[in-house]
Amino acid sequence: MSTTNPGAYIIRSIRADEWPAAKELRLAALRDPVAPIAYLTTYEEAVAQPDAFWQERAAGACEGAEKAQTIIAEGPDGRWVGTLTVLVEEPGTTDWAGFPVERKQGHVVAVFVRPEERGIGLTEVLFDAALQWSWARGAERVRLIVHEENGRAQRFYRKVGFVPSGLTVPLAGKPGESELEFVLERP
Secondary structure (H helix, E strand, C coil): CCCCCHHHCEEEECCHHHHHHHHHHHHHHHCCCCHHHHCCCCHHHHHCCCHHHHHHHHHHCCCCCCCEEEEEEECCCCCEEEEEEEEEECCCCECCCCCECCCCEEEEEEEEECHHHCCCCHHHHHHHHHHHHHHHCCCCEEEEEEECCCHHHHHHHHHCCCEEEEEEEECCCCCCCEEEEEEEECC
16 A cells, blocks of 8 residues: 555546556456456456547546546556546436436446555545536536445445435346445535
8 A cells, every 4th residue: 555645646637648548547447356346347348449449438538528527546656546437417318227317417437546556545536526527517416336245335435425325226137236326415
């Protein structure tokens, strides 16, 4: 674990041309031991994607994009050590699981901090940036979906103010497994 202060890191949105670094960090996340319950994509599926996929993914969530934002923690040496993406969901649409979206909200996905950088406050700082970005776009709340067995993530989400909404999302292709929605209302 690093003993560096999170203030020594730069927290910022990615630029579209930084897709190779975004790809590398995503692949690292998909190799994490909790990846099978934390992400809907496998490492094997992601690594097989062409560069055009990663370029489009970065362009759709880069600095200046209005519907999604990938935020990273960049270490003092320039290495990307943490990330999350926040999506804007509009009322009247349906979410990825087929549930209706009833009000404008942010949806945090793809949270990851490299194991050697955990425990110094980077995830909290990334979440602060995601919340500020969401509130600036008029979100009434921010939500996330977490696997029912991912206790570490659930503890963190509660620590930063998210609470279970009561919505349970069955996992397609994984009978008997489900995820839980956690929400944070706009202050």
